[in-house]
Amino acid sequence: MTINERVRELRKELRMNQTDFGEKIALTQSHLAGIENEKRTVTDRTIKLICTEFNVSEEWLRTGKKPIFIEINDEDKFSQAFAAASMEEDDFIKALLIEYMDLSKEDRKIVKELIKNIAARTKKSSD
Known part of the structure; x- marks a missing residue:
């Protein structure tokens, strides 16, 4: 091939x-x-x-030598996501990150749990 x-x-x-x-x-x-x-x-x-x-x-x-995909660690995933968000002309993503960082520690914890629950439901419905 x-x-x-x-x-x-x-x-x-x-x-x-x-x-x-x-x-x-x-x-x-x-x-x-x-x-x-x-x-x-x-x-x-x-x-x-x-x-x-x-x-x-x-x-x-x-x-052609497998594997096709490489595993990336969380640090690299974060770097890629941050770079993509920085390069995107998506004002929503930028505003979301800014607003999130302005939240108190307690409010960030609530938002994290909400996002985890949404992700779990999305994964479950796609399986």
């Missing part, structure tokens, strides 16, 4: 169409289609973007 085929396999594994997958890594749908059809090469830049955006093993993408 070629690297181009692995890009297509990954996209399908993630259940994404070419447009949505491409947007995540700054490629147009037609450019991604060219990669998947082996009419375009996969650049080092694209490899790095895919690996970073989707937590994919660079070794798997280049060679």
